[in-house]
Amino acid sequence: MPAKRKPAPPTAEHAPLQLEHFLPYRLSILSNTISQAIADDYQRRYDISVTEWRVMAVLARFDGLSAREVAERTAMDKVAVSRALARLVEAKRVSRVTHDDDKRRSVLSLTEAGWTMHDEVAPMARAREREVLAKLDAEERVWLERILDKLQPVY
Amino acid sequence: MPAKRKPAPPTAEHAPLQLEHFLPYRLSILSNTISQAIADDYQRRYDISVTEWRVMAVLARFDGLSAREVAERTAMDKVAVSRALARLVEAKRVSRVTHDDDKRRSVLSLTEAGWTMHDEVAPMARAREREVLAKLDAEERVWLERILDKLQPVY
DNA sequence: ACGTTATAGTTTCATTTGAAACCATTTGCA
DNA sequence: TGCAAATGGTTTCAAATGAAACTATAACGT
Numbered sequence: 001m002p003a004k005r006k007p008a009p010p011t012a013e014h015a016p017l018q019l020e021h022f023l024p025y026r027l028s029i030l031s032n033t034i035s036q037a038i039a040d041d042y043q044r045r046y047d048i049s050v051t052e053w054r055v056m057a058v059l060a061r062f063d064g065l066s067a068r069e070v071a072e073r074t075a076m077d078k079v080a081v082s083r084a085l086a087r088l089v090e091a092k093r094v095s096r097v098t099h100d101d102d103k104r105r106s107v108l109s110l111t112e113a114g115w116t117m118h119d120e121v122a123p124m125a126r127a128r129e130r131e132v133l134a135k136l137d138a139e140e141r142v143w144l145e146r147i148l149d150k151l152q153p154v155y
Numbered sequence: 156m157p158a159k160r161k162p163a164p165p166t167a168e169h170a171p172l173q174l175e176h177f178l179p180y181r182l183s184i185l186s187n188t189i190s191q192a193i194a195d196d197y198q199r200r201y202d203i204s205v206t207e208w209r210v211m212a213v214l215a216r217f218d219g220l221s222a223r224e225v226a227e228r229t230a231m232d233k234v235a236v237s238r239a240l241a242r243l244v245e246a247k248r249v250s251r252v253t254h255d256d257d258k259r260r261s262v263l264s265l266t267e268a269g270w271t272m273h274d275e276v277a278p279m280a281r282a283r284e285r286e287v288l289a290k291l292d293a294e295e296r297v298w299l300e301r302i303l304d305k306l307q308p309v310y
Numbered sequence: 311a312c313g314t315t316a317t318a319g320t321t322t323c324a325t326t327t328g329a330a331a332c333c334a335t336t337t338g339c340a
Numbered sequence: 341t342g343c344a345a346a347t348g349g350t351t352t353c354a355a356a357t358g359a360a361a362c363t364a365t366a367a368c369g370t
Contacts, residue, residue: 031182257348
């Protein structure tokens with residue numbers, strides 16, 4: 001932990017950001033810390049990246065999506081999705097067939113192996129989430145939910 | 156925006172994560188969206204990366220830090236800090252001298268040019284933050300502050 | 311039907327990133 | 341003192357990433 005240290009000479013003219021109260025900064029650190037903790041749980045064990053896990057998670061929820069739809073749902077760009085899918089299909093965790101009516105599109109699903117892995121990872125992810133939320137009391141959790149709903153970019 | 160689509164066959168045995176209610180996922184999207192909006196403001200204009208801006212922001216607040224201390228304050232790893240500093244020093248936005256008593260350490264400060272840039276970017280960053288917070292009412296903002304305090308990894 | 315434009319997805323290439331190795335200096339301690 | 345371990349910081353190398361170009365199919369307008 002950083003030693004205490006005198007703030008810069010706010011020679012009156014400057015108004016430095018107070019990062020410790022700056023929302024974007026705090027969100028970034030919080031988000032990275034939590035995501036990394038979850039990733040640590042499964043990355044070594046399953047040789048899978050965060051992006052790949054995200055793709056699997058949305059396919060678990062929404063079967064038969066196209067790659068573009070996966071990109072939308074995960075807020076990842078299509079190149080990242082394409083690459084994640086390449087690995088997932090290769091590893092036989094996701095199946096890919098071309099759409100009947102539109103041969104540009106793919107139709108994606110978890111395979112049996114994909115489901116098996118999903119069913120092992122999802123509870124770990126939920127457990128980590130619970131650990132984080134355990135720091136809050138019930139009232140705070142309700143407010144957090146509400147606040148996130150309002151801040152969330154709608155889509 | 157994604158078309159509505161039937162959730163996967165939760166063939167009873169599976170319990171997919173509901174990403175839209177999954178805290179780590181929501182935080183990640185929110186954080187990236189906000190940080191990117193701010194970055195868009197200054198990246199083109201000043202040819203500076205998010206990591207470089209973060210380093211400048213902490214040096215604005217805490218003058219004379221070492222590289223390691225910057226890494227701690229920004230929650231970035233030391234390699235990233237080292238590289239950001241190389242560019243910042245090169246661009247004459249940060250000055251670096253070696254510490255008197257410990258020749259391994261550097262002593263970092265914003266230069267005049269660094270301060271000038273800081274004083275232009277900081278208000279833009281604050282304005283973006285205000286835009287985001289404007290979506291909340293006063294009570295929600297208080298709760299958010301409180302919740303972040305409790306979730307924040309202490310350091 | 312035909313050419314133009316749009317969309318789904320992949321590949322390529324240059325840049326960014328992280329882990330580990332590395333160098334220099336300092337600290338701890340026999 | 342002298343030597344092993346720790347620390348601050350940089351470099352190297354491989355992997356991850358993003359922007360732009362590309363392929364293939366579909367949709368649109370005439």
